[in-house]
Amino acid sequence: MKVKKQFKAHGKFLITGEYAVLDNVPALAIPLKLNQYLEITYRDDQEITWSSYNNDGELWFHVKTNVNDLYSDCVNCDNPITFKLSEILNTALHLTSNNSLRGFDVVMKLDFDRESGMGTSSTLICLISQWLGCDPYQLQFKCFGGSGYDIACAQANSAVVYNYNDGEPIAQEVDFTPSIKNQIFFVYLNRKQNSRDSIAQFNVDLLTEDLRLELSNMPELFLEASNDISKFNRAMTRHEEIIASLIGMRPVKEQLFSDFNGAIKSLGGWGGDFIMATGDAAARQYFINKGYATIHEWDDVVLNS
Secondary structure, rough: OOEEEEEEEEEEOOOOOHHHHHHHHEEEEEEEEEEEEEEEEOOOOOEEEEEEEOOOEEEEEEEEEHHHHOOOOOOOOOOHHHHHHHHHHHHHHHHHHOOOOEEEEEEEEEOOOOOOOHHHHHHHHHHHHHHHOOOOOHHHHHHHOOOOOHHHHHOOOOOOOEEHHHOOOOOOOOOOOOOOOHHHHEEEEEOOOOHHHHHHHOOOHHOOHHOOOOHOHHHHHHHHHHHOOHHHHHHHHHHHHHHHHOOOOOOOOHHHOOOOOOOOOOOOOOOOEEEEEEOHHHHHHHHHHHOOOEEEEEEHEEOOO
């Protein structure tokens, strides 16, 4: 009888601390109800198949190989996706000292679009870590780098205050369920942002001790402001001002939505993916009129809301 196992990992939004989280500044992040799933069925032979589906059911990646090729450290080196998957699997096996893998069929499915920046890579890392039994942070750092806050979200049950802590992550779950959540929504800019390119914009030399302290206090400020829309808007605006000064870019509100009445904040790397905005039904219609039709409500996407 073939053995089947199933795992899931949450998508994410980074609320505070983008860029600075890489320099041990605490960040507030929220896991999403939108997941990636891994279903594995072990085989009686040495064959391997891997099929990944987008949220619309499209098969966007498929590879067929065998265990011996996997251990060769290079499955189909000409395909960058296959090559990266081979690297991740090999790294996970090395981290667990696992040398007895047999054939398997993997099916992966997404609740969110793989291009949306909600965490396709981080959920993959977390899923493989669950399956093979290795530390997801170490797997993330070895294969992708970054701060690891998205790994914390992938396995959290509620919002987290995350500290990279020089590669020894600390993630504390907190209650972040704003009473003003009906006035908070998320808008997809449909401009995919490469995390590594985005990180390169950050100039740590501009992170003064005063700005570090202010950013370190941002998670608590957002938590405290979660019942007062005026305070929440001020926190969003101030956070944007600080990050703008560190990366040499204008906030997205100045760039694209200068006539918007509410507050707007980038989520994660600036220049693409999602923004967080505040306002009423008219505020949502504003973005629709601008051509940004993908809008998520807090209760629809945030875990534990």
